[in-house]
Amino acid sequence: MQFLIDNFPLLRSAFLTTLSLAVASGLFALVLGTILAGMRVSPAPTLRGLATFYVEVFRNTPLTVVFFFLFFGIVEIDLQFPSRFIAAVAALGLYTAAFVAEALRSGINAVPTGQAEAARAIGLDFGQSLRTVVLPQAFRTVVPPLGNVWIALAKNTSIAAGFAVTDLTAALQRLANVNADQILMVFFAIVLGYLVITLPSAWAFRAIETRVAIVR
């Protein structure tokens, strides 16, 4: 117990780093993923092609490789992120956006075609009907898959530990080596840190799911 108290400042800052990594990249992925999903169902073939290309590239590339590219690849063409934290958010967000887009596309496909046709019939253009009619219904059906994506993202943040971001996993490495006699306690503290993020998220997603469920 004394051990946990002694290392509380490190554990707290590591926890906050993990949480802010997850939240920042989650928001980024949600926005980008929504745009991509919209592009994938759009009538313009160029937009559809671009979005499909993006999704296939990022969905099929290991996250570590995305990290490596953003940290050590783009330097070769004289590009650089202002900080390693932002680079990590970008890597996580770009990667997760592909999964958000796919989850959302399945939701869009679940909205009956008549809805979009009716929206077009009353004079809304493609963007308007997507925003006001299709997407709100799509989001309601994809709460469970988005919950999965979010929890996967929260755990994927641990990759950042290998890229100079002091998150919970980095704290695990640091504490485990310094405290060879307390390894189980270190694991306990770190796992608890992740659970504090993921378990309430799971409950929250279940609550949202019940609340917004479409009664048919």
Added chain:
Amino acid sequence: MRITRYAATFAAFGVVLAGCSSEAGNEVEDAAQETQDVAEDVQFDEGTTMAELAESGEITIGTKFDQPGFGLLNPNTEAPEGFDVEIAELIAAELGIAPESINWVETVSANREPFIQNGQVDMVVATYTINDKRKEVVDFAGPYYEAGQDIMVAAGNPEGIEGPEDLAGQKVCSVEGSTPAQNIRDNFPEAELITYDVYSKCADDLANGNVQAVTTDNVILTGLVAGSPDEFELVGNPFTEEPYGIGLEKGDEEFRSFINDVLEESFENGEWAAAWDRTAGAITGEEAPEPPSVDRY
């Protein structure tokens, strides 16, 4: 039919890969042939670890597989090579165990204590720094080598870094969880520390100018400098003492004194220096240092 064709393709690919083994690897392999004689008719007291190991005729030893000069896996022989490996073979030889009968297990910094505690290895020779925290869960024979924390900079040393004091205000890279990183954190807080999970990323960041220095044990830096001598150089001013010991199960006094005896003998009869010259010394081109004195605590 199709399956056999695929299998043939894979087999051909495998042959190509196997053919890619390096010249340097073969040279090291040749050098490793000249190892010491294996003792015969060894006698140990009943019930000691030595007696058990000599009886079974084999030993399981943990070492690093990624540390040039100390413990690096040779893909041709599927056995590790380096100074740590030679030291371990010396000890095994005194138990009457030939190098072929040693089971090598890869140990990394984070799993050395658990491997010893769970009995997955009989001993660990893996650039393993002796310290008091670790002594609470395992015992150490040795030290058999005295490493020290040093600094690696870009070739030409553009920032003029001569020692850890010069790191103030500079970005310095190390590995998360390592003792050298903690040392910078505790004793040189003016330096901006950046921690990756492996040193190769630190080397990448030093090469592209994102950090000005990389710090860790000199033996590790030596391996990195040997990899890209045009890009990096070693400051060569060690500022800590990292005694490398041989980790073994806590409380096994007899085994520990046995290993200490073997080490002291090798210091005196020149086998220790010869092992150095064959391995780490061959990379740095430096002569074998004075052997450290064994600490029989």
